[in-house]
Amino acid sequence: MNFWLSALIHKRAVAHGPLVLVYHSVTSGARRPAWPWSISARDFAHHLDFIADRGYTTCAVRDLLSTTENLAATPRVVITFDDGYRDNLEAAEALSLRGMTASWFVLSGNLGQTPRWKDHEGPQDPLLDIAELRALEASGFEIGSHGVDHLRMTALNDAALDYQMNTSRQSLEQALGNPVRSFAYPFGAWDARVRDAADAAGYGHACTTVSGWALRDGDPLRIRRLTIKNTDSAAVLARKLAWAQNEVSWPHVAGSLARRLGGGLVRRLPMRS
Ligand SMILES: [Zn+2]
Numbered sequence: 001m002n003f004w005l006s007a008l009i010h011k012r013a014v015a016h017g018p019l020v021l022v023y024h025s026v027t028s029g030a031r032r033p034a035w036p037w038s039i040s041a042r043d044f045a046h047h048l049d050f051i052a053d054r055g056y057t058t059c060a061v062r063d064l065l066s067t068t069e070n071l072a073a074t075p076r077v078v079i080t081f082d083d084g085y086r087d088n089l090e091a092a093e094a095l096s097l098r099g100m101t102a103s104w105f106v107l108s109g110n111l112g113q114t115p116r117w118k119d120h121e122g123p124q125d126p127l128l129d130i131a132e133l134r135a136l137e138a139s140g141f142e143i144g145s146h147g148v149d150h151l152r153m154t155a156l157n158d159a160a161l162d163y164q165m166n167t168s169r170q171s172l173e174q175a176l177g178n179p180v181r182s183f184a185y186p187f188g189a190w191d192a193r194v195r196d197a198a199d200a201a202g203y204g205h206a207c208t209t210v211s212g213w214a215l216r217d218g219d220p221l222r223i224r225r226l227t228i229k230n231t232d233s234a235a236v237l238a239r240k241l242a243w244a245q246n247e248v249s250w251p252h253v254a255g256s257l258a259r260r261l262g263g264g265l266v267r268r269l270p271m272r273s
Contacts, residue, residue, distance in 0.1 A: 016213040018064060018076040019241055020225040021047075022184075024083055025123050026091040035122050036229050045094050046234040051077050052098055054241075060142035061103040061182040061205050065220055077241070078214065080105065080207060080225065082146060082184055083115065084128040092136055102141055105184035105207070106133060108168040108175075109148035117150035117186075130175045137176055144182035145169050145203075152187050153194040161194065165201035181205060195221045211246045 025038035032040055039047075051058070056077040064078060079095070081088050084106035095102055110116060112129030128136075133143050145168040147153070153161055165183070172180045181204045185194065188209030198206040198221050205220045212224040226240045239248035243256075 016216070016244070018059075018078055018214045019244060020061070020064075020078040020080060020207065020214045020223055021228055021237075021240075022207070022209060022225040023079065023081050023088075023091070023228045025085040026081075026087050027123075028087065028090055033230050036231075037122065037227075038230050039228055039232060040230075041090055041094070043233060044091055047228075047232075047237050048094055048098050048100060050234040050237055052100070054238075058095075058100040058102065060101050061144060061207065061223065062142050064205060064214065064223065078103065080184065082186075083107070083122065083150070084111070084133070084146070085123055086125050086128055086132070087123060088128065089132065089136075092139065092141060095141075096139060103144055103182060104128070104133070104136060104141060105144045105146035105182070106172070107146050107148060107150050108171040110150065111175075115150075120150075134176060137178060142182060143172065143176055143178075143180065144184060144205075145172055145180055146184050147186050150186045152189045153185055153197070154189045154191050158193075158197075161197045162201070165197050165203070169201055169203070183207070185209075190222070195219075211244065213244050 023039060025033065025035060026041055026044045027033045027038055028041050030040055030042035056075045058077055058079055061078055061080060079100065079102040081102060081104045084104055106128060110127055112126055114124055114126055115122065137143050147164040148168045149164065151164060153164060156164065169180045183198050183203040183206040185206060185208055190208055195206065203221065205223060207223045207225050209227055210224045211226055214223050216224055226244065227246050236248060239253060240246065243253065
């Protein structure tokens with residue numbers, strides 16, 4: 001049932017373009033982590049295998065718009081990691097093993113230190129440091145900015161917003177020796193002013209946590225992403241990719257499917273987000 005439905009919709013889904021996934025912590029082993037925004041390395045590997053088996057290719061956020069591949073022929077998934085947890089190094093190995101790429105969004109003011117932003121509930125280990133980020137970049141992964149301090153950008157005045165956007169990009173570029181072109185809004189908090197500040201700071205791409213097809217809004221500074229949680233098996237991922245939405249529990253999906261099929265418009269299925 002699960003895979004039959006996914007297969008039905010994947011065909012239509014491809015026409016809507018790429019999907020972007022957002023991961024946070026990836027904990028070693030098979031045990032389900034307690035933090036909702038974490039996932040076990042085993043489930044992560046299952047995700048990657050599903051993505052490969054379904055014929056998706058991966059690309060970095062910076063390459064979302066530059067690819068010349070035929071979208072209809074090559075469905076794409078973009079894998080992103082927010083915050084830069086050190087346990088992501090194991091995830092990077094799993095990606096490299098499969099020839100896949102990804103983008104990391106890190107905090108220029110918190111590299112190599114324990115997370116110190118307000119209300120942080122994730123792993124307390126030190127975040128990735130600059131040497132580890134350089135190694136990731138050397139392996140072909142993209143390093144983007146998540147700001148200096150993981151602040152809610154919509155709550156900042158213009159000067160503070162400008163500082164978070166510009167200083168994080170400049171200091172990451174200095175440390176890495178390469179351009180930083182992508183940004184992810186901390187807490188997914190953005191509005192028109194924040195979006196314009198990302199543009200003014202020189203970012204070519206910025207990611208929200210609004211669910212849906214990545215480029216549905218036609219704006220590279222409002223890239224939509226699907227959020228991965230600790231209960232997301234490969235089957236849940238299949239439904240997230242098929243429906244391009246975060247809420248894919250069976251009762252929800254069945255209800256939404258029934259309504260749409262009731263309308264006799266199977267072609268509208270993938271538009272939900
Ligand atoms: Zn974050």
